[in-house]
Amino acid sequence: MLRDARLVASKDLRVEATSRVLTTQVLPFALLVLILFGFGISPDQQVISGAGEGTERVAILEKVAPGLFWLAVLFSTLLAIGRSFAIESVDGNLDALRMAGLDPAGVFLGKMSAVLAELLVLELVVGLGCFALYGPPLAHPVLLVTTVLSATLGIAAAGTLYAALAAGLRVRDTLVPLLVLPVLAPVLLAATLATEAALFGPDGDGWPWALLLGAFAVLYTGAGILAFGTLVEES
Amino acid sequence: MGWEYVIPGYLIAAVAIGGYTLQMLRRGRALSARVPEERRRFLAEKADKT
C-alpha cells in the first residue's frame, strides 16, 4: 500500500513539476482572492476587539484575516483536486490505473499526499501574503503550524475522496464544489478559530479546535482508504 | 401575535408536502402503466420485506 502510495504521489508531483499548473495558475488565483477580499471588505473599517476594559480598535481585515486565509485555501483546494483527477480522467488513464493492480488505498494515499504537499506550499505563500496584506500579529507559532498541518490533511483527504466520487463524470466540475464545501464547512470553522487563537491568543482557545481538525483528518483519511476502491471501481 | 409568521409557515409546509405527494403519486401512476404486469409485483416484494 505504501509503495503504491509513494509511486502515485511522486508521479503526481512530477506531473506538477513539469506542467506547473498549480504554481502558475492556482497560486496567483489564491493571491488574487486575498486582494479581492480587501476590495469586498473595506480595508479602512475598524472593529472593536476584546471586551470590558481592554477594548481596542482593530482594522477589520486584520481581525478576519484567519477566515479569509482559509476561504482562499478552500477555493484553491477545489482547483487542486480538480486538477489531480483531471490528469487521470483523460486518455484511458483511469482504466489503466484499474488494470495496474495498484492497491486502491495506496492510490488514495498517494493522490492525497500529492494534494497535501501542493496545498502546503500554496498555504505558505498565501499565508505570507496574508501577513503582508492584512498585518495580523502572530502570538503562537506552534499552534499555527499544528493547525495548518492538521487542517490541510483533513482538506486533502476529504477533497480527494469526493473528487474520486465525481471522477470520470461529465458534471465533475460543478458537482465537486457542491459535495466538498459543506463537508469542509466544519474544517473552515475549526481552522479559522484555531488560527485566530494562534494569531491573537490566548492559545488555550485554539488547541481544542486543532484537536478537532486532527480528528477530522484521521476520520477522512480512514474513510478514503476504505472507500476509494468502491469509488473508482466501475460497477 | 405572531400569526403573520405562523400562517405562512404552515402554508409553505402544506404546499411542499402536498405538492411533493401529488407529483409522486402521478409519477407512480404513469410508471405503473409502463411497467409490464409481471414486473409490478413490488407490493408482494414490499409486503414480504416489511
Next chain:
Amino acid sequence: MTTPVIELAGAVSLIGRFPALAGADLSVGTGEVALLQGPNGAGKSTLLRLCAGLAPLSGGAGTVLGHDLSDRRERRALRRRVGLLGHGTALYDDLTVEQNVRFWTAANHGDLSTIEPAMDRLGVGGRLRTVPVSGLSAGQRRRTAMAVLVCRRPVLWLLDEPHAGLDAAGRDLVDELVHQAVASGATALVASHELDRVAGLATRVVHVVGGHITAQHSDAPAHGDLGGRGDLDDGEAT
C-alpha cells in the same frame, strides 16, 4: 483443443443501460490469436474490456484465465494478468516517454530493467526518451503505449485496433510482438479493421455483430477474403 483461456456463455455487458454485449458466446484456447471482426459499434471494444475485467458482466457466464467475471474480486485479480491496449494510450501528457513507461511498469509490478530494451524496440528510445508525451505524434504515442504493454508481460493480450495510426514499420512491429508473445505461451485477442494485415496473424476469425458472435472461422482465411462476408469490411480504422 488446448485449455481455454476465455470462456463466455451468453455474456451480457451493459454500458449504462445499453447492452453493448447481448449474449456473446466465445471460447479461445491458449496460444490462439483470435481476430475480432465487425462493423463499428458491434461490441468488439466492450468484448475486449469484458475480457480485461473492466466492463461488468451483467448476465450470462464468463471465465478468463480461470477468473470468474461475475465476481468483483476475481476481476481485480484477472486485471493484473492481462494487457489491454484500448483506444486511449493511458499516458500522462506532462511526463516524458521514459517517465511514463517507468511509472506504468512500476505500477504494473513489472521488471524495470525491461524498460530500456522495450523503448528501443518500439523506436521511442534514444532522443525521444526525454520528450514529453504531449510532444509526440499519434503514432509515437501508440508505440509508447505498446512499450508499456511489452514491459507488463501479460498472459493475455487484448488489442483494440493496434495498427491504427501506425506506419508500415510500426504495423510490422506490432505483428511481430504478438507473434513472439504467442510463441512464448501467451494468447491474443485482436480487434482490427486491417484485414490483410491481421489475417496472416490470426489462427481464428470471430465475427461480432449486434453485441454477439455471429460466426467463427477456425482456419486462417486467405488475404482479403473472409468467406464472402465482405459486408463486414467497412474498412474504417477508428
Next chain:
Amino acid sequence: MNDPAPSQDAFESALAARTAPLHTGSKSTRVLGVLALVLLVSLLAFALVITPPEVSQRDSFRLLYLHVPSAIVSLYVAFAITLVGSIIYLRKQSVFWDLLAGAAAEVGVLFLGITLVTGMLWGKPTWGVYWQWDPRLTSTAVSFVLYAGYLAVRKLDMDPVVRSRRAAVLGIVSFLNLIIVRYSVQWWRGLHQGQTFDVADTQMDGVMLFTALLGVITMHVVFAWLVIHRFRVAWLEHQADEAGLDVALRERRAEGANV
C-alpha cells in the same frame, strides 16, 4: 427477492393470481394514509386552535409544533435509514436497500427544508431577524446542502450500478459528516454565547406537551407514508429500466440480422 437482476422465468412463474394495481397504493398504505390525514388534521386543530399561546413567544410558538418534529424525523430517522440502507447495499448489493436509502433521503431533505423555513419564520418574531447564527439552524442549513448533494449524485445520468455504489459511499460519509457538522457548530456557538433557545426552557402546559407529542407522531406517520410511496415509485422506475433492458437486448441482437 432483492435480486438485482431477477430472471424473467422467476417473474413469470411467480405471477400471482392477484393483479398489480396501476398506482403505488396498497391496502396497508391506504390505512396508513388515512391515519396520516387524521393525525394531520388533529395536529392542525391542536397546534393552531386548541393550544393556548406560549407565555413569552405568544402565537409564533405554534410554528415549533411543526418545526421540531420535522427536524427530528429528517435528522434522526430519515438520514439514519439512508445510512443503514447504504451500508447494507454495499454488503449485499440489494436494489431494495439502495432504493430505500434514496427514498428516505429525498423525503428527509423535504422535511429538512420545512424545518429551515419554519425555523426562520419562527426566528423573525422571536429574535427580530430571520436568520440568527443559532447552532441548530446553522447546522441544519449545512446538512440540507449536504444531502442535497447526495440527491444530486443519485440523479446523475450514468451507469446505474456505479451510481448506486457511489451514492452508497456518499450516504455513509454524509452521515458521518452530519454528526461532525452538528457538534462543531454547536461547540462554536456555545463558546460565543449560550444556547439561544431550548425547548425544555419554555413553559408548556399539558395541552401543549400533548400537541408537541402529537406533532412528533404525526410527522413520523406522514414520513413513513411518503417513504413507502417514494420507494415504490423508485422500484417501478427500476422495473421499467429492467423491462426496457429485455427489449434493448432483443433489438441489439437483431442489429446483425439485417446486415
